[in-house]
Amino acid sequence: MRADAQRNYDRIVTAAADAIAHDGADASLEDIARRAGVGSATLHRHFPNRAALLEAVFHERIENVCGRARELTAGDDPYAALLAWLRELGAYVTTTRGLAASLLDGPHHSDACTVMLTSAGEELLLRAAAAGKVRADVSMTDLVTLVNAISLATEHSGPGETQRLLALALEGITPPGA
Amino acid sequence: MRADAQRNYDRIVTAAADAIAHDGADASLEDIARRAGVGSATLHRHFPNRAALLEAVFHERIENVCGRARELTAGDDPYAALLAWLRELGAYVTTTRGLAASLLDGPHHSDACTVMLTSAGEELLLRAAAAGKVRADVSMTDLVTLVNAISLATEHSGPGETQRLLALALEGITPPGA
DNA sequence: GCTGAAGTGGGGTGCCCCTCCGTATCGTAG
């Protein structure tokens, strides 16, 4: 890739991150191009559609979360580690406007982001399941979908709501006693 | 309301229902007006924004679900009734493209639809909680939000996935034994 | 420096939401 192309690519991603934080996932692409100081054609050449741009923007953030999964895997309480990671995932996704929407958008859930997340969390789930703390019919895809769904639904209700609903969904609605 | 206004109103709602079933919640308003055989101005006079139109389209459907809640309240197993109703709600919402999105869209969850649903299900929840089958800190708003979130997330994965994930969220991820 | 390839961005296209305003239609009062 030529030096100027790389420079424009980076500028666009930075501008997109700003715009998305400000306007959400449906920020205007032309506005992003304007902020980045490039023509709209340049943006569309680097990123053929909105999803590609969002993926680039969130890639770094998602990698952080995946790194946390690897860190947590080292601990000795697999179930607690899994819960902690899902909580962190929910917090990340909710505070990053538009991430949940972009992760669930479109008919194909095979986005690079979703794949990264599920494979990063797989080990955590396997350990928790091996310890008998998680039902065997639960997949990492299920859990990531659940976290994303709740994050999306509570985007306008604050992070506390996200955590509360997530905990509810993970524990179930029946009382601890029965 | 004048007779022709009523006629156009009905035509628009019918056309909108068709268009939404075909294209999802972000169907073109101009296209809807065209299908209904009215000018776009007429559509915008009857429905000042997209949310208002969606509300009108889904109102009847939501009323059916609310009616089912009242029917189920009559049964003698409150917990089973609650679960059944949430399942039905999920099925309705998923099969009606765009309903979940419209229910969760916008910063205000005080849409008429959401209010109708929560108040309709309140009685079911109260009975199930009184029977000790549901945690006391769970509100009907939580449950409706959860169902909508899962429906939205699984819109592209088929109704089976919705039911599976919903069951998972209601039961929790821990195995029945421990 | 020269040159071909790679990259750029202004302008154009078509669609969108929404509004204005002259016109047609409705319901009623006479």
Add this chain to the structure above:
DNA sequence: CTACGATACGGAGGGGCACCCCACTTCAGC
């Protein structure tokens, strides 16, 4: 049955959007 005021209509147009085309500029190796 007619005339009239209120109501509703829709074509036209403004502003914005995503996306594409192509004449032009910039880069990097010779």
